[in-house]
Amino acid sequence: MTSPQPTSxxxxxxxxxxxxxxxxxxxxxxxxxxGRGYTTRPALCGFPALKPVVGYARTARIRAKSPSPLAAAExxxxxxxxxxxxxxxxxxxxxxxxxxxxxDAGYGAFWGEVQSAIHHGLGALGVITDGSVxxxxxxxxxxxxxxxxxxxxHAYVGIVDFGGEIEVxxxxxxxxxxxxxxxxxxxxxxxxxxxxxxxAAEKVxxxxxxxxxxxxxxxxxxxxxxxxxxxxxxxH
Numbered sequence: 001m002t003s004p005q006p007t008s009x010x011x012x013x014x015x016x017x018x019x020x021x022x023x024x025x026x027x028x029x030x031x032x033x034x035g036r037g038y039t040t041r042p043a044l045c046g047f048p049a050l051k052p053v054v055g056y057a058r059t060a061r062i063r064a065k066s067p068s069p070l071a072a073a074e075x076x077x078x079x080x081x082x083x084x085x086x087x088x089x090x091x092x093x094x095x096x097x098x099x100x101x102x103x104d105a106g107y108g109a110f111w112g113e114v115q116s117a118i119h120h121g122l123g124a125l126g127v128i129t130d131g132s133v134x135x136x137x138x139x140x141x142x143x144x145x146x147x148x149x150x151x152x153x154h155a156y157v158g159i160v161d162f163g164g165e166i167e168v169x170x171x172x173x174x175x176x177x178x179x180x181x182x183x184x185x186x187x188x189x190x191x192x193x194x195x196x197x198x199x200a201a202e203k204v205x206x207x208x209x210x211x212x213x214x215x216x217x218x219x220x221x222x223x224x225x226x227x228x229x230x231x232x233x234x235x236h
Contacts, residue, residue, distance in 0.1 A: 005090065006178070006194045013198045014189065015054045019182045022052075022189065025200035029193045039128070039146070039185035040170030046136060046145040052182040053125040053144055054189075055094035058086050059166045059175045062131060064108025064157035065101045075158055082162050083122070091123040094179045094186075098166040099131030099148075106132035106148055108155025113138035116145075128179070128186050130169050146181060207232055 014022065019038075027034045060082060068075050086095065099105035111127055112135035119127065119140075126144030127133075132151035139145075148169065165174045171186060173179060178189045189197070210232075214224050 006191065010194055011054045011092075011178070014180055014194065015052050016198070017201045018052055019180055019184045019187055021201050021204065022180045022197065023187050024204045025197045026187065026189070026193060028200040028204065029196045030190060033190070033193075038171055038187035039168070041130070041148070043128075043146040043148060043169050043185060044150065045183040046133070046139065046147070048183040050142070050144050050182075052180060053092075053094060054178065054180045055092040055125050056090045057173050057175055057177040057179050057188075058089070058093045058095045058124065058162075059097075059164060059173060060095070060162035061098045061100050061160045061164075061166055062110050062157055063100045063160055064106075064110070064131070064155040065104050067156045068158045070158075078159055082159050083118070085162050086119060086124065087122045089176070093122075093124045094181065095119055095124050095127040095129075096166060096168045096173050096179065097127065097129040097131060098168050099129065100160060101131075105130055106151055108132070108153055108157040109134040109151050110154070110157045110159075111145065111147070112154070113140075116140035116143045119143070126181065128168050128181060144181070146186060 023038055070078065097110060101107050109132040111129065111133040117140045120143045128146045130148045132149045133145055133147045134151055136150065163175045165172065171188065173188055178191065178194065180187050180189055211225065211228055214220055214228055
């Protein structure tokens with residue numbers, strides 16, 4: 001049986017927590033997901049002060065190092081189809097783009113002033129890419145990014161395909177997946193876990209608060225911490 005799509009209120013509830021807390025909560029709700037489903041490679045966060053974002057994944061793959069083998073008209077039609085794809089489906093969205101240039105990923109930036117404005121206008125909250133970004137000072141206000149690097153040129157960058165399963169910053173993601181992201185990275189949230197995650201996150205926070213209260217007290221000792229640990233069935 002297919003799980004119903006989350007409501008906007010349920011997505012907003014997830015955005016109240018940072019991404020590490022969501023990862024901790026997923027370990028409680030879906031223990032088998034511990035150790036997978038999240039970014040594992042370094043990324044630059046464009047705007048660390050922005051609140052966490054949660055949205056439906058729009059996926060694509062790009063290349064930048066060499067000119068496209070497509071004729072100009074074909075490349076233009078592919079780009080138009082890509083924008084229609086970004087505009088379609090449930091929102092808010094998050095755009096995830098895999099750079100296929102291998103060790104030269106980031107050779108040319110797809111993302112800058114224009115693309116951030118376009119995607120923001122089409123209902124996206126941000127982008128996660130293992131490629132590069134540029135034009136940071138002219139970036140669309142409020143549009144977050146996690147990227148492997150910053151670079152000056154777009155080179156020959158172009159869309160290769162879109163709408164499939166990709167890998168970005170070590171995270172496998174499919175079009176339509178729900179992704180949570182902030183300055184720490186991103187994680188894919190299974191639909192089956194969404195309704196239980198806020199309560200699980202609050203439970204984890206309460207556990208941590210008890211430990212922190214002892215750790216931050218002037219009379220902290222190992223024995224006092226161990227006494228708290230013994231009352232807990234899991235420490236994250």
